[in-house]
Amino acid sequence: MRRLIGILGVIGLLSFWTLAGEIEVITIRAWTVGPDTPAYFRAENLVLAGERLNKILEDVGANVRVKVEADFWTESWDSYRKRNILAFTEGDPDVVPDIVCSSHLDAPVWAQAGWIIPLDDYIQRYWDWTYADFFPHLWNSVTWNGKIWGIPQDIEVRMVWYRKDHLRALGWSEEEITKFPQRVAAGEVMLDDLARIAKQMQDAGLVEYGIIHRPTAGPDFFQFVVAYGGEYYDPVTGKLVLDRAAVLEVLKFFYRLVHEYQVTPAGMTGWPWPSVHRAIALDGTVGFQITGGMWNWAEWQRDFKIPEEQLWETIGWCLIPAGSPAGAPNQFGHPLCYMVTNVSRHKELAFLIITLASSVDLNTNHSLTGAKLAIRESQTAYRRFKEARFLAEASKLLPYQRFLPPHPKAGFYATVLYEAIGAVEAGALTPEAALEVMIQRLKAELGEDIIFR
Amino acid sequence: MLLFLSPAIITVLVFYVVPAILTVTMALTNMDYRFQWNFIGLGNFRRMLNDFLLPGILRVTFLYVIGTLGIFNVTFGLILALVTTSVGERAGRFFRSLWLLPRFTPPVVYGIIWLWILDPTKHGLLNSVRVAMGLRPVDWILNYPLGVIIVTNGIIGASFGMLIFTAAIRSIPRELHWAARVDGAGLFQDIRYITLPQIRWPILFVTAYQTLSLLTSYEYILIITKGGPYFASTVWALYTYNLCFGGYYAPYQFGYGSAMALVLVIIGLIAAITYWRVFRFRAMMAEPLIEVV
Numbered sequence: 001m002r003r004l005i006g007i008l009g010v011i012g013l014l015s016f017w018t019l020a021g022e023i024e025v026i027t028i029r030a031w032t033v034g035p036d037t038p039a040y041f042r043a044e045n046l047v048l049a050g051e052r053l054n055k056i057l058e059d060v061g062a063n064v065r066v067k068v069e070a071d072f073w074t075e076s077w078d079s080y081r082k083r084n085i086l087a088f089t090e091g092d093p094d095v096v097p098d099i100v101c102s103s104h105l106d107a108p109v110w111a112q113a114g115w116i117i118p119l120d121d122y123i124q125r126y127w128d129w130t131y132a133d134f135f136p137h138l139w140n141s142v143t144w145n146g147k148i149w150g151i152p153q154d155i156e157v158r159m160v161w162y163r164k165d166h167l168r169a170l171g172w173s174e175e176e177i178t179k180f181p182q183r184v185a186a187g188e189v190m191l192d193d194l195a196r197i198a199k200q201m202q203d204a205g206l207v208e209y210g211i212i213h214r215p216t217a218g219p220d221f222f223q224f225v226v227a228y229g230g231e232y233y234d235p236v237t238g239k240l241v242l243d244r245a246a247v248l249e250v251l252k253f254f255y256r257l258v259h260e261y262q263v264t265p266a267g268m269t270g271w272p273w274p275s276v277h278r279a280i281a282l283d284g285t286v287g288f289q290i291t292g293g294m295w296n297w298a299e300w301q302r303d304f305k306i307p308e309e310q311l312w313e314t315i316g317w318c319l320i321p322a323g324s325p326a327g328a329p330n331q332f333g334h335p336l337c338y339m340v341t342n343v344s345r346h347k348e349l350a351f352l353i354i355t356l357a358s359s360v361d362l363n364t365n366h367s368l369t370g371a372k373l374a375i376r377e378s379q380t381a382y383r384r385f386k387e388a389r390f391l392a393e394a395s396k397l398l399p400y401q402r403f404l405p406p407h408p409k410a411g412f413y414a415t416v417l418y419e420a421i422g423a424v425e426a427g428a429l430t431p432e433a434a435l436e437v438m439i440q441r442l443k444a445e446l447g448e449d450i451i452f453r
Numbered sequence: 454m455l456l457f458l459s460p461a462i463i464t465v466l467v468f469y470v471v472p473a474i475l476t477v478t479m480a481l482t483n484m485d486y487r488f489q490w491n492f493i494g495l496g497n498f499r500r501m502l503n504d505f506l507l508p509g510i511l512r513v514t515f516l517y518v519i520g521t522l523g524i525f526n527v528t529f530g531l532i533l534a535l536v537t538t539s540v541g542e543r544a545g546r547f548f549r550s551l552w553l554l555p556r557f558t559p560p561v562v563y564g565i566i567w568l569w570i571l572d573p574t575k576h577g578l579l580n581s582v583r584v585a586m587g588l589r590p591v592d593w594i595l596n597y598p599l600g601v602i603i604v605t606n607g608i609i610g611a612s613f614g615m616l617i618f619t620a621a622i623r624s625i626p627r628e629l630h631w632a633a634r635v636d637g638a639g640l641f642q643d644i645r646y647i648t649l650p651q652i653r654w655p656i657l658f659v660t661a662y663q664t665l666s667l668l669t670s671y672e673y674i675l676i677i678t679k680g681g682p683y684f685a686s687t688v689w690a691l692y693t694y695n696l697c698f699g700g701y702y703a704p705y706q707f708g709y710g711s712a713m714a715l716v717l718v719i720i721g722l723i724a725a726i727t728y729w730r731v732f733r734f735r736a737m738m739a740e741p742l743i744e745v746v
Contacts, residue, residue, distance in 0.1 A: 078699070078703060082698055082703065085705065089486075089488045113486065208575070217702065265595075266592065267573055267592035269679075269682060269683075270595060270679065270682055271573060272572065275572055275574050275576065278576065285575070411702025414702060422681060423683035426681070428682060428685065444500070444503070444504075445704070
């Protein structure tokens with residue numbers, strides 16, 4: 001009933017607005033981001049939502065239509081954020097879009113600046129119709145200062161990718177390979193075990209490098225802090241946390257990978273992204289990629305033209321293993337969300353478009369093409385979603401999922417951790433020195449916003 | 454009079470004076486992504502004194518500028534000019550055009566080409582040659598970060614010197630070369646005693662101009678090495694850029710970044726004044742004492 005009232009309310013408003021005369025077209029502008037190209041439904045779904053709304057408007061004879069102009073950015077996160085921030089500071093409603101889609105980590109930053117609006121009231125309006133069905137933990141990722149600032153658009157799992165063919169070549173049976181992820185989840189296989197397996201692959205001449213990781217900063221590296229039993233956020237005070245012992249263990253692990261096991265290139269942080277993808281998925285010149293994400297599965301098919309059957313044959317995945325008995329196997333999610341801008345002239349309408357774009361079938365378009373998981377419980381029962389083997393298999397990692405806290409400085413923290421790892425790998429700093437450098441940089445930038453334990 | 458001058462005055466004001474004033478003012482604030490003018494006096498400059506990354510970055514900047522300038526922009530540019538003016542006109546024009554190609558290439562494309570050349574895996578151009586010879590691939594950026602930024606910037610920079618020097622060499626009266634040859638001068642003596650003294654001013658101009666240009670350049674470094682590994686190829690200008698816009702999660706420290714940019718301007722000014730005084734630019738730019746008709 002509330003759903004009906006909601007729709008009729010907006011339609012009534014629009015109809016009254018243009019009671020007579022010509023049909024008025026209201027333009028809703030949206031900026032969305034990949035940067036992975038298969039995620040284009042982040043934009044396309046908003047356009048489809050606009051078409052659905054127009055159909056309803058036409059059927060009820062309303063004299064207004066919606067035109068959704070959705071832009072999809074594939075260049076880089078860095079340039080996308082820059083574009084948004086420069087537009088926000090301009091504050092011109094003809095420049096700033098009505099809807100922006102970005103990382104959940106951007107929500108508190110942009111909220112703090114007053115560029116986006118809290119959505120609690122809007123969500124309540126369509127709660128029964130749409131939002132009651134969202135996975136509850138997703139709301140935590142977009143909540144800051146007690147308010148919800150974004151509508152979760154997708155969620156993914158991050159994982160360790162490994163080459164099944166190389167494990168076979170090492171003499172592993174199919175059963176051993178199949179059970180490997182379960183052993184990781186049970187804590188039987190730890191990070192150093194991974195390094196030892198990688199070393200075996202390398203020594204057997206199967207790979208050039210046993211283990212590689214992403215060559216850019218990202219939330220992924222906090223997974224290793226958790227793997228060593230560390231914390232990175234204090235929910236009581238809302239402050240970030242640097243857990244000295246755990247971070248030192250992380251830095252020592254990456255030091256061992258490069259300088260003791262010698263399975264990771266010392267210049268890993270200088271690798272171009274395509275080389276990382278090609279090495280793990282196409283050429284198999286590495287054994288493990290320890291900071292993968294499920295969207296890679298779609299990228300490899302779309303951008304590297306690797307048939308899915310081949311991926312099933314050669315690639316497997318598991319959680320990030322525990323590093324020590326105190327730590328836990330885990331994986332991080334990085335939800336994206338739709339936000340409504342403060343200067344939008346059509347906030348109500350923008351939110352309605354987001355709500356319609358969050359429907360089960362449209363969001364499943366995104367899940368299937370972009371290799372992302374469901375945001376709604378009913379989506380998992382939806383036929384097209386259920387039949388997607390990869391999504392179903394990857395969903396099994398969901399119970400181990402954590403998020404970076406939506407803190408305005410979480411991104412800076414992630415960058416400093418990544419740079420420290422890069423320094424240790426390159427041999428520029430010892431793990432102990434890298435930790436001290438991290439502390440100094442975080443102290444200088446975050447001040448009271450971080451707790452050192 | 455003022456009316457006629459107004460387009461120039463407005464241009465200078467809008468594009469030179471206002472940005473300069475804004476940079477100085479922003480350097481006195483802790484402005485971040487919210488663009489708020491919170492004045493903190495000399496706080497950013499105090500922070501600079503405590504920034505433990507800066508000594509290393511200053512060292513890299515110095516080596517990068519001196520290296521690129523000394524090896525490529527002046528020396529190699531000069532060699533290119535000398536060689537391409539010594540061979541036949543057609544061949545000279547062809548090789549000069551070849552060396553100009555990198556300058557015509559958009560920076561991103563040029564950077565991506567270098568990323569492919571230096572790729573640390575066997576797919577990189579240099580490494581594919583090594584692998585074909587039975588050698589292991591080398592991580593060029595990790596092992597030679599300074600060398601990489603000097604070579605990649607120098608190959609573009611050399612063409613500037615090449616053009617200026619070519620024009621200067623061409624303007625030397627041929628009679629001087631002929632006279633030298635008649636007196637028994639060889640090729641190298643001709644260059645040493647005729648050509649080089651005649652193009653002293655262009656050499657100094659290229660040195661001074663390219664010093665300032667290199668001090669503020671960072672775009673190829675950003676694309677090719679990202680300033681790494683761990684700041685080993687981060688120059689002052691790139692560090693400033695990164696403070697404002699760089700990285701996966703840009704810090705948007707516009708206040709501190711402006712203070713850093715201001716220091717770079719001061720370094721540039723000192724360099725310019727040094728060139729002006731030490732190399733006696735004034736004397737070279739003065740009216741000639743005698744006029745040759």
